[in-house]
Structure formats: structure tokens, C-alpha cells
Amino acid sequence: MTGPAGAGGDLFQVVVFHVGEHTFAFNIFQVQRVLRYERPAAVPKAPPFLEGVLQVERAIVPVIDLRKRFELPHAPLGPETRIVVVEAGDAAVGVVVDRVSEVLRVAADAVSPPPPVVRGLAAEYIQGIVALPGRTLVLLHAGRLLTSSERIALQDLDAEAAHG
Secondary structure: OOEOOEOOOOEEEEEEEEEOOEEEEEEHHHEEEEEEOOOOEOOOOOOOOEEEEEEEOOEEEEEEEHHHHOOOOOOOOOOOOEEEEEEEOOEEEEEEEOEEEEEEEEEHHHEEOOOHHHHHHHOOOEEEEEEEOOEEEEEEOHHHOOOHHHHHHHHHHHHHHHHO
16 A cells, blocks of 8 residues: 555654554644643533643644543543644644654555454544554544534634634
């Protein structure tokens, strides 16, 4: 399969992070910044995975908790907890992760499509599986962390907050 950077042996970088026992990555081109955790402002009537909103520079960014989005067990925030701000389509979204560990160069041909058993479970979030010596990373597609209807609902909440 041709990876997210193009043909065969092309290299691209990923930001590697952890949520519980799971190791994930975003293509570095989807990552705007990595911030120390700061409690987002609560948003009334928000879905359970939406922690709230945070001002990043001059933009209001929705913050989602990947543990809740992926239905993983709850864990307390720690000193390594971060918010990774990613480009999710036409807007930025903050993603709460347990820790960010590194930036890696990956060969595009090391990225495979998810196996059939995974495709049905979480295919909408997964861009590919990165097989490295001694470990495997799940490459997430930042633009798919929110559905179209969730984006519209967040835009409506954003508009209410701006006028109310």
C-alpha cells in the first residue's frame, strides 16, 4: 500500500503518543502543536467524549478525550498528560492523550491497511498500521475523529457561545 506520504520508500514523520496501554500516532502534518494539559471550559449539552473547549492562540478549539472516544477505561490525569492539537478537516481539534513520547521517521511502505477484523470496529479512525521492529503503531486519521454531524453540533455550540 502507498502510505500517507506518497510512493514506496518515501519517509514521513509521525508523532507517537499513548492512551492507556495503546500506542497511536498522527502524521506530523496533521499536528499543529502539543500542549501541557489545561482543563478545558465545559460546554453544556456536549457529548460525553467532549471535554470542553480551549482557547489556542485566538481560536476556540474543541477538546476530545480519546479514552472516551475509543471507550477505553478511565484513568486520572498525570504530569505527562497532553493535548495534541490536530487539523481535523477544516478546523482544529484538541485531543487529550496520556503522554507524547516521540517523533519518528517512518517509511511509507511500512504502513499497511488495518486487518479485516479491525476494519469493522474502528475503521473510521484508523489511517493505517505501522509495523516497526519490535512494535506496532496505530496511525490515526485526525480528520475522522469527529463525524460530520458531531462537527456541525460543535459549530452550533461554538456559535451559541459566541452570541450568548
